[in-house]
Amino acid sequence: MTYKQLMLASAIPLTIAGPLAAQTEIEFWHAFTGRLGELVAEQVDTFNASQSDYTVTATHKGNYSETLNAGIAAFRAGEQPDILMVFEVGTATMMAASGAIKPVYEVMADSGATFDQDAYIGSVKGYYTSSDGNMLSLPFNSSTPVLWVNRDALSEAGIDPDVDLSTWEQVGEVLTQLKDAGSSCPMTTAWQSWIHLENFSAYHDTPFATQANGFSGVDTELALNGPAQVAHISAMGEWAQDGKFIYAGRRNEGGANFRGGECALFTESSAGYAGIKAEAEFDFEVRPLPYWSAVADEPQNTIIGGASLWVMEGQTDEEYKGVAAFLNFLSSPEIQAKWHQDTGYLPITSAAADLTREQGFYDENPGTDVAVIQMTAKAPTDNSKGLRLGSFDQIRGIIDEELEAVWAGDKSAQEALDSAAERGNGLLRRFEQANR
Amino acid sequence: MEKRVTFKGIWLPLLLVLPQIAITAVFFFYPAGQAIWQSLFIPDPFGLSMQYVGLGNFEFLFSDPFYRASFLTTAIFSILVTVVSMGIALYLAVLADRLIKGSGVYRTLLIWPYAVAPAVAGVLWLFMFNTRVGVVTWYLGLLGYDWNHVLNGEEAMGLVVVASAWGRISYNFLFFLAGLQAIPKSVIEAAAIDGAHFWTRFRTIVFPLLSPTTFFLLVVNIVYAFFETFGVIHTITSGGPQQSTTILVYKVYSDGFVGQDLGSSAAQSVVLLVIVGLLTIVQFKFIERRVHY
Numbered sequence: 001m002t003y004k005q006l007m008l009a010s011a012i013p014l015t016i017a018g019p020l021a022a023q024t025e026i027e028f029w030h031a032f033t034g035r036l037g038e039l040v041a042e043q044v045d046t047f048n049a050s051q052s053d054y055t056v057t058a059t060h061k062g063n064y065s066e067t068l069n070a071g072i073a074a075f076r077a078g079e080q081p082d083i084l085m086v087f088e089v090g091t092a093t094m095m096a097a098s099g100a101i102k103p104v105y106e107v108m109a110d111s112g113a114t115f116d117q118d119a120y121i122g123s124v125k126g127y128y129t130s131s132d133g134n135m136l137s138l139p140f141n142s143s144t145p146v147l148w149v150n151r152d153a154l155s156e157a158g159i160d161p162d163v164d165l166s167t168w169e170q171v172g173e174v175l176t177q178l179k180d181a182g183s184s185c186p187m188t189t190a191w192q193s194w195i196h197l198e199n200f201s202a203y204h205d206t207p208f209a210t211q212a213n214g215f216s217g218v219d220t221e222l223a224l225n226g227p228a229q230v231a232h233i234s235a236m237g238e239w240a241q242d243g244k245f246i247y248a249g250r251r252n253e254g255g256a257n258f259r260g261g262e263c264a265l266f267t268e269s270s271a272g273y274a275g276i277k278a279e280a281e282f283d284f285e286v287r288p289l290p291y292w293s294a295v296a297d298e299p300q301n302t303i304i305g306g307a308s309l310w311v312m313e314g315q316t317d318e319e320y321k322g323v324a325a326f327l328n329f330l331s332s333p334e335i336q337a338k339w340h341q342d343t344g345y346l347p348i349t350s351a352a353a354d355l356t357r358e359q360g361f362y363d364e365n366p367g368t369d370v371a372v373i374q375m376t377a378k379a380p381t382d383n384s385k386g387l388r389l390g391s392f393d394q395i396r397g398i399i400d401e402e403l404e405a406v407w408a409g410d411k412s413a414q415e416a417l418d419s420a421a422e423r424g425n426g427l428l429r430r431f432e433q434a435n436r
Numbered sequence: 437m438e439k440r441v442t443f444k445g446i447w448l449p450l451l452l453v454l455p456q457i458a459i460t461a462v463f464f465f466y467p468a469g470q471a472i473w474q475s476l477f478i479p480d481p482f483g484l485s486m487q488y489v490g491l492g493n494f495e496f497l498f499s500d501p502f503y504r505a506s507f508l509t510t511a512i513f514s515i516l517v518t519v520v521s522m523g524i525a526l527y528l529a530v531l532a533d534r535l536i537k538g539s540g541v542y543r544t545l546l547i548w549p550y551a552v553a554p555a556v557a558g559v560l561w562l563f564m565f566n567t568r569v570g571v572v573t574w575y576l577g578l579l580g581y582d583w584n585h586v587l588n589g590e591e592a593m594g595l596v597v598v599a600s601a602w603g604r605i606s607y608n609f610l611f612f613l614a615g616l617q618a619i620p621k622s623v624i625e626a627a628a629i630d631g632a633h634f635w636t637r638f639r640t641i642v643f644p645l646l647s648p649t650t651f652f653l654l655v656v657n658i659v660y661a662f663f664e665t666f667g668v669i670h671t672i673t674s675g676g677p678q679q680s681t682t683i684l685v686y687k688v689y690s691d692g693f694v695g696q697d698l699g700s701s702a703a704q705s706v707v708l709l710v711i712v713g714l715l716t717i718v719q720f721k722f723i724e725r726r727v728h729y
Contacts, residue, residue: 076483097481099484262568391696397675400676426496430700433478433489434478434487
């Protein structure tokens with residue numbers, strides 16, 4: 001068979017499938033594998049089966065960084081997908097690329113779809129809205145850090161498992177008791193920069209960066225070396241030296257130690273729920289993230305991590321209509337409530353949270369609403385809306401390096417955070433220059 | 437002595453080297469030229485705009501103490517990987533060369549690790565040395581040693597060197613073994629009859645006769661350590677802790693593909709291009725002179 005014949009032959013099924021080909025295809029690139037990948041596929045299948053105008057094709061493009069890179073490379077080649085999943089630290093990069101993205105509120109308005117931005121939870125969508133309050137991307141999977149407690153480990157150390165752990169002062173005392181009782185890992189953490197600096201700052205209503213954490217302009221500078229942050233990192237550094245805080249790695253390496261029962265306390269994303277529930281053979285509990293009562297009388301809200309969906313520029317109007325329909329489908333209470341309950345990610349609309357409560361999920365799984373309450377108890381301020389910093393992935397890398405120096409005892413908290421701010425500012429200036 | 441084949445005219449030889457030139461042009465000169473061009477700009481990731489900064493990218497790079505430190509890290513890493521992988525390979529090759537029975541099995545087993553991709557090798561070693569659940573870490577703990585490459589830079593460097601050298605030993609072993617077998621037995625026997633012991637024979641006859649192989653492997657291994665160990669570093673340490681295992685190539689990747697800073701990444705590629713050019717010149721000018729073909 002010659003090449004031409006082959007082409008002809010392969011074209012025949014297409015002609016037969018005429019009516020099907022009339023469907024507009026929507027390309028959706030995401031970063032999920034495993035269980036999450038299956039759940040995304042399930043959402044897409046449900047959408048495709050629910051209507052006949054559009055077909056969404058979901059493609060896995062590697063981890064978060066790889067997916068973003070794939071999207072960027074594809075845009076440069078003029079082959080970009082309709083929807084691209086971008087993790088929260090890539091937000092500033094996407095926002096700055098005004099010629100490459102089409103803001104979600106515009107997509108919705110142009111396609112005539114109903115779109116009520118107020119239906120979305122403020123502290124979730126806040127990360128992805130412009131300074132005038134319009135949603136630029138659709139939050140997809142959002143989580144927030146909480147304190148995971150191994151109740152059995154506390155009991156074994158002779159501590160009342162219901163002990164108050166709402167402040168770091170109280171946690172410090174418990175850590176000492178655990179250490180004295182011979183615990184090899186009183187506390188560990190995942191995502192140290194996200195939890196102990198980014199969220200720490202928001203939670204204590206302290207700026208992480210100037211210009212409202214970068215929301216007001218790209219001429220932002222890091223403010224993470226303020227007295228509150230230094231005090232916290234300094235305390236953590238002392239705990240690390242005393243063997244009360246065990247550092248396991250930059251990502252969620254510490255999770256294995258907590259799930260295995262070695263660590264008593266664990267600061268980790270609320271989305272760690274599925275894994276912990278599946279593996280932990282002990283009595284565990286979710287508590288709100290602690291705060292320093294010396295710094296704030298009561299905590300502000302925490303901020304999110306995770307990814308949002310960006311709509312890429314350069315597609316046909318028909319495709320944008322399909323995108324709008326798909327995004328609306330994803331935001332519907334039933335789909336959101338299911339996603340929230342299956343994954344431990346936060347619901348993106350209040351309706352989905354209410355539905356979950358009505359369904360009795362929070363009663364059956366105590367603690368699963370801690371994250372929702374922690375995020376929504378207070379209206380976000382300029383310091384707790386989120387972070388919008390260029391080159392943020394790399395800045396996190398710098399912060400990781402400097403924090404490691406503190407845990408290893410090489411640097412004081414002040415030195416490390418000053419250095420992190422200085423090095424990070426260098427990258428912020430380059431980002432500012434690239435996006436003038 | 438040398439035989440020279442000469443062609444009449446210029447067209448046939450030109451035609452014969454054309455494929456090679458075309459490949460070099462497409463896969464080397466063109467991208468290298470682009471890297472040099474891009475290193476003069478700060479582009480945004482999507483290629484929507486570019487800011488001309490002249491040598492600004494290079495100034496930014498060399499004013500960064502971590503980048504300057506990365507040169508030393510790269511040198512230490514490359515030398516260690518090369519010495520460890522070549523030393524062990526030579527030792528094993530000498531042993532395998534003397535083996536009479538079962539040499540096939542023995543050789544096959546030694547060559548095996550070469551089939552393991554660097555990233556996979558990285559994951560394997562990471563499992564063994566995982567600070568909390570690793571088997572080796574556990575045994576070290578029994579001996580009273582607290583292994584923690586997540587915070588200890590020297591341990592991290594040691595681990596990436598071992599993981600990078602491990603797969604490379606097989607490759608070097610193959611070449612050393614072939615080199616050893618090419619040495620005429622009569623020469624060695626004659627020396628043995630003259631009363632030269634094994635070590636003397638090795639030092640005065642075998643090693644000098646092996647020098648073309650050693651030189652070739654030296655060049656190839658340094659290039660390997662410079663460019664191909666990326667997967668190992670990415671999986672084991674991601675350049676940490678505190679950039680103690682960030683070699684130059686890894687920084688090109690992390691700035692370009694994690695940081696989306698293509699200007700800086702291009703400038704670093706140009707710096708690497710210069711370094712490797714210099715290294716090759718040094719190797720062929722100074723070390724090759726001591727090689728006996």
